[in-house]
Amino acid sequence: MYHAELEDSPAEPYLASRGLLEVAGKFGLGYVASPQTGHDRADGRLAIPYFRPAGGIHQVASLRFRAIGNEDPKYLSLPGDPTRMFNTKALITASPVVAICEGEIDAMTAELCGIPAVGIPGVGSWKPHFEPPFMGYESVLVLSDGDGPGRKFAEKLAGQLPNIKHIDMGDGLDVNSFYMKYGRDALREKCGLFHA
Numbered sequence: 154m155y156h157a158e159l160e161d162s163p164a165e166p167y168l169a170s171r172g173l174l175e176v177a178g179k180f181g182l183g184y185v186a187s188p189q190t191g192h193d194r195a196d197g198r199l200a201i202p203y204f205r206p207a208g209g210i211h212q213v214a215s216l217r218f219r220a221i222g223n224e225d226p227k228y229l230s231l232p233g234d235p236t237r238m239f240n241t242k243a244l245i246t247a248s249p250v251v252a253i254c255e256g257e258i259d260a261m262t263a264e265l266c267g268i269p270a271v272g273i274p275g276v277g278s279w280k281p282h283f284e285p286p287f288m289g290y291e292s293v294l295v296l297s298d299g300d301g302p303g304r305k306f307a308e309k310l311a312g313q314l315p316n317i318k319h320i321d322m323g324d325g326l327d328v329n330s331f332y333m334k335y336g337r338d339a340l341r342e343k344c345g346l347f348h349a
Contacts, residue, residue, distance in 0.1 A: 155183025
């Protein structure tokens with residue numbers, strides 16, 4: 154329902170400003186114009202579904218809601234919802250490389266650029282049970298925000314996973330802002346991925 158409410162909503166120009174309108178369908182992004190029961194606080198926000206890779210009628214594991222203006226808090230989760238990885242479908246994509254990003258917007262941006270990526274909803278949200286799915290990759294790229302918390306997060310993961318490559322977006326930048334400033338090819342090159 155929220156995906157159907159996206160068209161002509163205030164979320165469309167927001168997604169366009171982040172360069173993500175073209176992947177809104179792929180990720181099932183929506184707009185909360187008519188909140189469902191229990192979603193009243195999410196009114197007027199971007200709806201971000203967390204899909205299970207297997208799909209089916211129960212494919213939506215959870216939802217998070219992002220402010221499209223300056224509302225506080227920036228993100229809302231469903232009450233009592235456990236911390237999850239966003240875009241776990243990336244973990245079943247045939248690739249020697251996968252990226253870990255801070256947040257859904259950055260993971261969607263990496264995917265837009267042809268980099269399989271999951272999103273962790275905040276640097277303090279990493280859980281020990283997230284580690285095993287990353288063990289079989291040739292490289293796990295931690296695309297960190299260019300700030301203290303982002304860099305600490307990458308250092309923490311480097312101490313837990315042997316195949317980490319830390320890709321720092323640069324002072325004051327995250328994956329999305331780097332992409333918006335420099336483009337797809339520059340992001341792929343920064344990650345050591347030169348061919349589309």
